[in-house]
Amino acid sequence: MKLRDKEKDVIALLSEAQRESKHNYITEEKLKLIAQEAGLSYSEVYGVATFYSLFSLKPRGEYIIRVCDSGPCHLMGSRSIFEVLEEELKIKVGETTPDGKFTLEETSCLGICDEAPAMMINEKVYGNLTPQEIKKILKRLREKKW
């Protein structure tokens, strides 16, 4: 028994395309290919790709830092987390460092409000953040080889 045709599941195809990309994004070429595979128009697939916040059509960094600024995190000081990150990385929200290492994004609630303020870097969760903690995390990631 098979629930549905995997080849036609656009969201799964987009996720896969993004995972395969070195720069955490979906290229225009890939979008066209997926449209073809799924039997949809390019605009439909473009519409889907731009709807979901986990997808990007612009190249992004090796590490995507997603900081929550919803109610509980905001209350527990997420603004200062953004400030430290912007200062340390010398970029604004939505930008990528020139070396292609980090992208800074703002995200809605991540469901880890018991550890607010919180963020995710790629697939890892970081909670109970403080400016000192952020600096330590960045140092560790900077020292990692490409």
Add this chain to the structure above:
Amino acid sequence: MVKELKSPVRIVLENCGKINPESIEEYIAQGGYKAVNRVLQEMKPEEVINEIKASGLQGRGGAAFPTGLKWEFTSRAKDTPRYIICNADEGEPGTFKDRPILEGDPHKIIEGMIIAGYAVGAHYGYIYIRGEYILSINRFQKALEQAEEHRFLGEDILESGFNFQIEIHQGAGSYVCGEETALMDSIEGKRGNPRFKPPFPPSSGLWKKPTVINNVETLANIAPIILKGADWFRGFGTKECPGTKVYAVSGHVKEVGVVEAPMGITLRKIINEYAGGMRQGKFKMAQVGGTAGAILGEDMLDVSLDYASLKRKGLVLGSGAILVMDETTCCVDMLKCFLNFFKRECCGKCVPGRIGTEKLLEITTSISQGKGKEDDIDLILQTAKVMQKASLCALGQSPILPISTILKYFKEEFIEHIKGRCPTGVCKI
């Protein structure tokens, strides 16, 4: 692991933190899959539906629709195939009550889904887990494999002749997809835009087929009700809202975390007895039900936190998220944060949602900067009222609740900002 406060009752969270969630053997040793066994061997589908109806279980995602009734409608729909969906797209800010179940007791959800499938005559189930819940997705995947190995899923389950299988669909980052019809469009591989209702999912849901869509916490209640009976379940909570609720407490309290308590517990009791009281300052307000929920002031500390009691006051329990704020919190700053959320997550399909969320944020931001005008407060209210009436889905209909309730208590603070002063010193004017 999600932090759990000392829960006075544990039905939904019973196994969380107690068993190894990656071991089906441990789940079975706690009486797991007994309910599936009983249902398949001893009960007719109508009997299952009647038991759930008799229990008075209501949807724990926030809408509080009677679960048994939803199942009954779907079972009577003529079209086939029928589908079961578990909504695990927990995205309402401040809500982290499904995560402990997903991470700590995934088999309980699977069990609930199988029973729902049998009751309504569905053979396919989806669980839509938000893409950010990586551990939940991994644990659930492992649990599905184990359940298949043990023949609780697949064909001819426990030699009953009943077939059922479940697939995970990962979200890709969208709050609106927690809305049931948007979620279905998302499973279908589309943009997660909410659909116009009616038709409702029991008659036309996933791929326009009859569909039951239940929240994680709702489904986690099913096996215990089957095993212990509707009367036992009604022994908890209130007459109108039986059972327990998993409340997620965050903000300025000593201990944050989830707590399972009988429906109808008060805010005062949650803060003082389970969350260890306020962290340092004095209580100012709490937002109940997530960002789409109402602001409750001190006069509401003793109101019963159940669907019916709050509804009578024009409020909502929603997902059961409780964000506690002390006197250092600025109302304008928090409202700005809530409105920023609505603006970011609005799908843009309907005009009231798209333009309304944008305008609400714009006006509130200008108030927070000391640039507001006197009639801005009315303008916010009026805009939110129009959105409530004219928006397509709950996202656009919701801002009125936090706005009207925060203004009920703290209008003066907004006026202060307009005059050029933030009383708490949070806003830079």
